Amino acid sequence: MQAPFGQDSFFFPPELSGQGVSWAGSGLLLPRGFRAAAAEAGLRGKRLDCALLVSDEPAESAGVFTRNLVKAAPVLLCLRRVGKFPFRALVVNSGVANACTGSEGLEAAERVAARIASLLACEPEQVLVASTGVIGQPLPVEKIERVLPQLWDSLGRERGLDFARAIMTTDTRPKEAAVWVELSGGAVAIGGVAKGAGMIHPQLATMLAFLTTDARVPARDLQTFLGEAVEPTFNSITVDGDSSTNDTVLLLANGASGVALQTDEDRRRFRAGLLAVCTSLARQIVADGEGATKRVIIRIDGAADPHQAQQVGKCIAQSLLVKTAIAGGDANWGRIVSAAGASGVVFDPERICLSLDGVTVFRMGRPVEVPPETENRIFAGPTVLIELWLGQGSASWTVYTCDLTEEYVRINAHYRS
Numbered sequence: 487m488q489a490p491f492g493q494d495s496f497f498f499p500p501e502l503s504g505q506g507v508s509w510a511g512s513g514l515l516l517p518r519g520f521r522a523a524a525a526e527a528g529l530r531g532k533r534l535d536c537a538l539l540v541s542d543e544p545a546e547s548a549g550v551f552t553r554n555l556v557k558a559a560p561v562l563l564c565l566r567r568v569g570k571f572p573f574r575a576l577v578v579n580s581g582v583a584n585a586c587t588g589s590e591g592l593e594a595a596e597r598v599a600a601r602i603a604s605l606l607a608c609e610p611e612q613v614l615v616a617s618t619g620v621i622g623q624p625l626p627v628e629k630i631e632r633v634l635p636q637l638w639d640s641l642g643r644e645r646g647l648d649f650a651r652a653i654m655t656t657d658t659r660p661k662e663a664a665v666w667v668e669l670s671g672g673a674v675a676i677g678g679v680a681k682g683a684g685m686i687h688p689q690l691a692t693m694l695a696f697l698t699t700d701a702r703v704p705a706r707d708l709q710t711f712l713g714e715a716v717e718p719t720f721n722s723i724t725v726d727g728d729s730s731t732n733d734t735v736l737l738l739a740n741g742a743s744g745v746a747l748q749t750d751e752d753r754r755r756f757r758a759g760l761l762a763v764c765t766s767l768a769r770q771i772v773a774d775g776e777g778a779t780k781r782v783i784i785r786i787d788g789a790a791d792p793h794q795a796q797q798v799g800k801c802i803a804q805s806l807l808v809k810t811a812i813a814g815g816d817a818n819w820g821r822i823v824s825a826a827g828a829s830g831v832v833f834d835p836e837r838i839c840l841s842l843d844g845v846t847v848f849r850m851g852r853p854v855e856v857p858p859e860t861e862n863r864i865f866a867g868p869t870v871l872i873e874l875w876l877g878q879g880s881a882s883w884t885v886y887t888c889d890l891t892e893e894y895v896r897i898n899a900h901y902r903s
Contacts (some may be wrong), residue, residue, distance in 0.1 A: 513662025517740030529581035543574030545740035552733035558585035663766035702741035777893030799885035801829035837877030
C-alpha cells in the first residue's frame with residue numbers, strides 16, 4: 487500500500503483556496519467532535535477492513551447515492567435514514583458489498599447498525615452503514631460483530647487515516663482532504679475520505695466518500711450544498727464506465743464549532759470549501775484508477791449549455807480508444823474528435839478546435855501540422871490535458887478520467903480470487 491497523495495497541485499488546486507478557504511493537512515477528523523477507528527475483521531485477510539465513525543453529538547446528515555436500479559442493502563438502509571434521523575455513527579466494511587443479497591442482506595445491515603446503537607445508547611436509526619467489495623456474497627455479520635467492541639474501545643481523533651485505509655478495495659493508497667473555512671462567526675473545518683479505483687463512472691460508481699464538518703448547517707441546506715458539490719466532482723469522473731450498486735456520498739454536520747452560516751457570504755464560503763474537498767477526493771480517485779498511469783483532465787468549452795459540455799466530456803472520457811491511446815502516448819486526436827461527435831450533442835465540426843497538452847492539433851475542421859518532436863511530448867507526462875472548443879456558446883464543463891492499461895485487465899480478471 488502506498489502513502490496518501492502529497493500536496494500535488496492536481497489534487498489540491500490552489501485556485502480552489504483563498505477568499506476564506508485554505509487547505510489543511512488532514513482529512514476526515516479535522517472537524518471537531520468526530521472520532522474514528524479501524525480494525526481487521528477478517529473479511530479480506532489480514533488487513534484493515536472494518537471502520538467506525540462516531541459523532542460525539544447528534545449531527546445533521548445528507549447523502550447522494552447510486553442511480554443504479556440495483557441498490558445494495560446499505561444504500562437502501564441509508565436512503566431510509568439520511569436526513570430523517572440525527573446521525574451518531576457510521577459503520578463501513580470493505581471486501582463484501584452486501585449487494586444482491588435479498589432481505590437477508592438488509593437484515594444484516596440493520597443488525598450491524600443496531601449493535602453499534604447499543605454501544606452508543608442511541609436509536610438504531612441514528613446509525614448508518616456502508617459496504618464495498620464483491621457483489622452477491624452474504625455479509626459475514628459475525629466477523630463484523632466480533633470487532634465492534636474493539637472499534638468502540640479504540641475510537642480516537644488520530645484514526646482518520648486508518649479509517650481511509652480500511653475502506654479501500656483495489657485502491658493502492660488512501661484518499662483524504664480537508665479545508666479550513668473562515669466564516670463571520672469563526673473558523674469551521676470540512677474534511678473527508680474516499681475510496682474507489684474501478685467501476686467509476688459519472689452518476690457515482692464503486693465509490694464511497696464520507697465528508698464531515700463542525701459547522702452548524704440545517705439539514706435542508708446540507709443536502710442542497712452536497713448535491714451542488716457532487717455534480718462537478720464525483721459525478722464528473724470515470725475510470726471504466728461501469729456504475730456500481732453501492733455508491734454513497736455522505737455529508738455529516740455536528741455543529742461542534744458552534745459556528746453557523748449566518749450570511750450569504752458564509753454560505754458562499756462553505757460551499758466553496760465543500761467543493762474544494764470534493765474536487766480533491768474525486769481527482770485522487772481518478773489518479774488511483776485500476777492500472778492507471780496517467781490522470782486526464784478533459785475541458786469542454788464553447789458549448790450551448792453546461793449539460794451539453796458535460797455530455798461531450800463524458801463521451802470522450804469513456805472512450806476505450808481514447809484511453810488506450812493516452813496509455814500508449816499516442817496523440818491520436820481523431821479518436822477524440824470521433825468520440826465527441828458520437829456524444830449526441832449537436833455542433834458544427836467545421837468550428838471546433840482541439841488542443842492536447844496545450845498543443846493545437848485540430849482547428850476549424852482540419853488537422854494542424856505539429857512538428858514530430860512536439861507531438862512526441864503530447865501525452866508523455868503524468869497529467870494529460872484535453873481541451874475541446876465547440877463553438878456553440880459560452881458554457882463549459884470539466885471531466886476527469888485516467889488511461890486504460892493492461893494492468894486494468896489483469897486486476898479485474900482476477901478480482902474475486
